[in-house]
Amino acid sequence: MGTVSSRLPVFPWDRLEPYKSTAAAYADGIVDLSVGTPVDPVPALVRSALTDAADSPGYPTVWGTAALRDAITGWAGKRLGATDLEHTNVLPVVGSKELVAWLPTQLGLGAGDRVAYPRLAYPTYEVGARLAGAEPVVYDDPWELDPAGLKLLWLNSPSNPTGRVLSADELRRTVAWAREHGVLLFSDECYIELGWEADPVSVLHPDVCGGSYDGIVAVHSLSKRSNLAGYRAAFLVGDAEVLGELLLIRKHGGMMIPAPVQAATVAALGDTEHVGEQRERYARRRTALREALEAAGFRVEHSEASLYLWATRDESCWDTVGDLAKRGILVAPGDFYGSAGEHFVRVAFTATDERVDEAVRRLAQ
Structure with missing residues (x-):
């Protein structure tokens, strides 16, 4: 009997370790623009809410407190x-990655079922399908998919890795297609607060879904918006029947957000000032890195939103990774996100101002 892990691709970040070692050996250290993990402080009001709720000896609930549910519905x-x-x-x-990885299993999908996601995509969509024993399918335009056996359709706007934003028309067309064919649609919108050259629209907007949530669910996270990646705070909004079934399953699985994190989430969703401050930080870093990359001969495609620049010099992504590593800069190879990314690298602008400035200096050499 094969192991479950044998169904899965090689964990992509392990392949980057030799290049990380090269970059770390550079004078003045590595500038890590690969993973895209937040580095700025957790907002003070969120930390206060967490510590105020620290005396939480009892079990939290999977559905969360009424205050948390109020905060989510109000924010949405x-x-x-x-x-x-x-x-x-x-x-x-408990963070959006857990949800993406285990959703097909929790939906009861398996052999003979198909799960579709964009051709260039976050690798965990494929992992989730394979964990369930379902067939992963990639698409360019979702409405061109064969609906036979298709049980779950992932959208991702703004996109990781490309930063592409789907228009309201594209979203509307996809929702209509999914409903026509009885395909459950999950829209990963974790970067929706980070539009730069476009204003991302949610699949939940009435102009897209017609005011009905039948067959659609949106995935949201506070990791990027509020620097809470370490808190594992995320949530779903949409079809009550689908979420009710997931709630029953997740109760049995004990998939609970810790009570102090629930309180911190309420505080984060109730405040917009820290979101604006963080956007300003990212906007400065994005502009500096984009100008430096273009001056160094890169072409940046899409990237109208999210925390990444999708850049190419029309060469193998691993050649680019290797060259930048010799300059002490670590980026993510595009083929982590599908073979269509083999000539691109994903450059995160989540490093500190000092490290971004250092990357700009090195790119100019």
């Missing part, structure tokens, strides 16, 4: 334009 209404949300339309999750 104000920020996403979602209408008429009830508590049954929301579900907290």
